[in-house]
Amino acid sequence: MDFVLDTNCAIEIVFNQKKADSLNRYFESRGRVYVPDLFFPEFGNVLWKMFSFGNVPIGEISDATKHVDSLYDEIISTKSIWVEAMYTAIETNLSVYDASYLFIAQINDCALMTLDKKLASTASKFGITVLI
Numbered sequence: 001m002d003f004v005l006d007t008n009c010a011i012e013i014v015f016n017q018k019k020a021d022s023l024n025r026y027f028e029s030r031g032r033v034y035v036p037d038l039f040f041p042e043f044g045n046v047l048w049k050m051f052s053f054g055n056v057p058i059g060e061i062s063d064a065t066k067h068v069d070s071l072y073d074e075i076i077s078t079k080s081i082w083v084e085a086m087y088t089a090i091e092t093n094l095s096v097y098d099a100s101y102l103f104i105a106q107i108n109d110c111a112l113m114t115l116d117k118k119l120a121s122t123a124s125k126f127g128i129t130v131l132i
Contacts, residue, residue, distance in 0.1 A: 002031035002110035007042040014064045035072045
């Protein structure tokens with residue numbers, strides 16, 4: 001199954017947190033996994049917070065930067081979708097960041113893997129399968 005991977009799920013998987021096992025099962029028979037290019041600054045920001053405020057050692061942060069590259073197949077440029085994502089955000093009251101994930105799922109006719117309840121609810125209303 002093809003899907004768009006949200007940053008919160010990548011963190012859950014990379015750090016083997018409580019939902020990692022249920023999320024990992026989708027990778028066993030995965031098709032293409034898409035991420036927007038904004039995924040990387042978001043991922044990096046979470047790593048910075050985990051190091052700065054969560055006492056996660058720098059070695060684990062470094063390992064996470066390597067592991068994350070095994071989770072996706074294609075990076076979607078937000079330059080090519082930002083206008084549509086903005087209109088999606090206006091229509092849905094999501095942030096443009098979250099609407100980018102939603103819009104990528106729409107244009108690729110694929111599922112969305114997210115732990116964000118508002119994004120998941122909105123995706124479901126658009127007929128997008130949500131993987132959690």
